[in-house]
Amino acid sequence: MFRKVKKRHSSSSSQSSEISTKSKSVDSSLGGLSRSSTVASLDTDSTKSSGNSAASETCAEFRVKYVGAIEKLPFEMSKTLQEPLELINYIDAAQQDGKLPFVPGDEEMVLGVSKYGVKVASMDQCDVLHRHPLYLIMRMLCYDDGLGAGKNLLALKTTDAKQQDCSIWVYQCSSAEQAQAICKVLSASFDCVLTSEKS
Numbered sequence: 001m002f003r004k005v006k007k008r009h010s011s012s013s014s015q016s017s018e019i020s021t022k023s024k025s026v027d028s029s030l031g032g033l034s035r036s037s038t039v040a041s042l043d044t045d046s047t048k049s050s051g052n053s054a055a056s057e058t059c060a061e062f063r064v065k066y067v068g069a070i071e072k073l074p075f076e077m078s079k080t081l082q083e084p085l086e087l088i089n090y091i092d093a094a095q096q097d098g099k100l101p102f103v104p105g106d107e108e109m110v111l112g113v114s115k116y117g118v119k120v121a122s123m124d125q126c127d128v129l130h131r132h133p134l135y136l137i138m139r140m141l142c143y144d145d146g147l148g149a150g151k152n153l154l155a156l157k158t159t160d161a162k163q164q165d166c167s168i169w170v171y172q173c174s175s176a177e178q179a180q181a182i183c184k185v186l187s188a189s190f191d192c193v194l195t196s197e198k199s
Helices: 003-008 076-081 084-098 176-198
Strands: 019-020 039-043 058-072 110-112 117-122 128-133 137-144 152-159 165-175
Touching: 003 165, 058 076, 058 176, 076 084, 076 165, 084 137, 084 152, 084 165, 110 176, 137 176, 152 176, 165 176
Parallel strands: 019 039
Antiparallel strands: 039 137, 058 110, 058 165, 110 117, 117 128, 137 152, 152 165
């Protein structure tokens, strides 16, 4: 299964939705989805601020599939993966190099988002597979996987407590709406924490 990397650059004017944790702004526009469209992006390094909080929407669970992870990248490398398109390109190259699969396994998992972070568990919730504390999440974005089945990938860029390395975790969502909903809940979780810290 091959994909043309060039296709990613063919629609630089495609619409995108940006969710910034501190600007508290959500653009739910989904128009013009293409391989290069970033459906939603959450940048926890944003320095903007305004006042639109959704504390009641800070906890939710979603069914996703785990694609894979690229762990323990040098922290300096995270600076070259700041923009959504840079992160998408890196994941795409990793898939073509065989470091990440193009499609996930068949097993569904429960991805829970709360003010504590992101937890990925087995469907019966007996086994916690991944735990991403909120304060270690650097960026979350979702985009069309480009395989034509309407699936979206959810990418999570995290760091360790000492900020010595970073990792990229990739999950498959069933639709663009589900992927964007995850980003919205995470944005609301950040808003909730930031609001409670100010008060």
